[in-house]
Amino acid sequence: MGRSPSFVKGVKKGPWTIEEDQKLVAYIEQNGHGSWRALPLKAGLQRCGKSCRLRWTNYLRPDIKRGKFSLQEEQTIIQLHALLGNRWSTIATHLPKRTDNEIKNYWNTHLKKRLTKMGIDPVTHRSRTAGNPNLSHMTQWETARLEAEARLVHEPRRVSNFYQRIHHGSLPISNKPLLVSSLSLPQPLHFDVLKACQGISSYRLSDLPELAQFVPIVNPVENVEPLSFHDMTMEDLTSNVKISEVLFNGLESVKDEGNQNMLQVTNMVYEDGYMTDALTNCLGNDAVGENHNGGFEEETNYWSNILNKLGNNSSFSSVF
DNA sequence: AAGAACATCAACCGCTCCAAA
């Protein structure tokens, strides 16, 4: 049913010649590919339609980028693979101008090996070395981030400087000026807030490993000397820590309720609009206040306030 | 210098999906 015969008399196989390529390109440029099955005859090629389609989609198409994969592309592949597995065509839709075949080859010949070398199982994307919860935690976060970003490409909205802020001025993920959408907040908001705060916690802890000792459940770094963290008191810190644990545990407990939930809610991490709306809905205006424009201490206080509010918020607590 | 071993990637194969008949 629907299967092409594996052998057809008079049909050429193997590498394509320049002449064949030229014929195929010329025909498609003039007529479009139409029915692939009928194409070879019309184009004067001794190939099966399937071979023509493959040659075109994987090699001859004008909108194909060839050559070395960038670091960003590599990261995207790894993270999407963690989320999607070997669904190369889906992964390819997130990497403009790359084909599924190319990505698949690159994964099999480069990335899989590299992950294995790093002690990461290329199938599960988890550390092989006696459980590193932070790794899967970060993978999870990065995965969700990518998925959200990928969807933003198709669903333009205002992108904020939020991501830049939490990354201390590193390059934005997207340089595209996105539009403000009408309010269609993802639901449930609890997950939004949860995810957003988790992102913040992740960032801080990975950026300042010294802080990790206060949050052993998130980042179990051993033998780290205590650190006085700017002007924050220990009380502030432990207060955050306590809530971070709640956030993390909460996230762990809901993560299996379906990727849809997880993925649906992550846009707001990049978008002040979503973030503010989500927080406002959960906590009320006074808790969220004005947007802030950076400065690590300011940021710290901002999140400290919000986390404290979250900790006392009954609707949020009910998530758990 | 030469052969072996390994890496790369274009292309093929067999399968599923899905729309049309």
Place this chain on the structure above:
DNA sequence: CTTTGGAGCGGTTGATGTTCT
């Protein structure tokens, strides 16, 4: 509803290039 056939997907192969011994 079943059958058919085109399109597309993912796994795999094998020719070619590169590195190692």
